[in-house]
Structure formats: structure tokens, C-alpha cells
Amino acid sequence: MQDKSYGWPALEEMGPRIVVCGPICSGKSTLSLALAAKLNLTPIHLDELYLQPIKGHHAVPYAQFLRVHEDAIRADRWVVDGNHDGAVRSRLERATGLIYLHSRRPLALGRYVFRTFVTRRRFGFFEDIPETFQWDAVRWLMRGSLGSLKTIRTLLHDSGKPLVEVDVEGGGLTQLYSRWGLTRPEAKTRRRFRGG
Secondary structure (H helix, E strand, O other): OEOOOOOOEOHHHHOOEEEEEOOOOOOHHHHHHHHHHHHOOEEEEHHHHHEEOOOOOEEOOHHHHHHHHHHHHOOOOEEEEOOOHHHHHHHHHHOOEEEEEEOOHHHHHHHHHHHHHHHOOOOOOOOOOOOOOOHHHHHHHHHHHHHHHHHHHHHHHHOOOOEEEEEOOOOHHHHHHHHOOOOOOOOOOOOOOOOO
């Protein structure tokens, strides 16, 4: 059964292991928390596994990230948000449903600036630590992520698994929340996987 307006699979068709991908500031982590609450899944935020929130969010050694990532996706029920194309293939093998959020770069940049200078917080990344502006994030958003996101979208399409593509700026994300009966989360009201 599909949503007749958008051609989306019904929520129950997405299964117990959902991958959410898309550009920076497209709403991946917020959506993953809403899905986790609705479906009783463990939210796994890849940025929390990969980055250390000290001195400019330094990355952990990639081998360590891959080990923790593989441990996390062995579980039976989860929703993972983030990209990290170096680890996406094993994630897709385990996934039962896929979501890709489309967001145009200038608007995503505006949301990033608002998040880092106004709200100073974000879901999916150490909520007790204020979000800070990072030029590396801007460069990645505007240029560096293009090849990675293209690769990920191709892999999602080739997987043969239920796939939902959402135009964030076109109102699709609001429609998705409504159609699937999702509620936007409040800060610090969640459980999550924290690898070590």
C-alpha cells in the first residue's frame, strides 16, 4: 500500500530498521527521533559516533567510527540518520526502509547559520553542548558533500528497498509528518545509541 498523493510507502512498510540520509540541515535527526518515538526504535545519530564535541568537533579515527557503526547496526530495531558514504553499504544491507531528504544548498546554509547563531542547539548531536558555527561545515555543505550525496542517492535507488524521497522546501516533510502520524520531538526527551 502506498500513499496515493506522493507515492510513498505506508509507514508500516518501512520496517524496523530505517536509514535517513540527506544534506546538512535538512531535518534528518529530527525526523529520525520522530520515527523512533512512533515505532519504538533506537535512534542512532552518525555525527555523535564520528565527531567529538571539543575544539571544533574533531573526528574520531575512522576505523573506530566504522567499528562502532557496525556494532550499532547489528541491532534488530533502529533508525540511523546521517550519510558517511564510506559506511553506507553495510547500513543499507541491514536496512528495511530508506528515506532521502532533498534540500537546496542556499536554504540549508540559511538553516545552518540560524541553528548555529540563534537556536544554538540541534537534535542528534550532543544536545547539552551549544552548537557552534564551523567553516568546515559550510565548505562541506556548499561543495564537499555533492559527490558523497550523489553516491548515496544512487545506492538508495539501487537497493530495491522501500524508498521515500522528500522535498523539504516544497512542504514534503510537513506532509510526511502528517501522513505518517509523526510528532516533532522536544529536546532531551529521547534515548539513543552511544557507542564506545
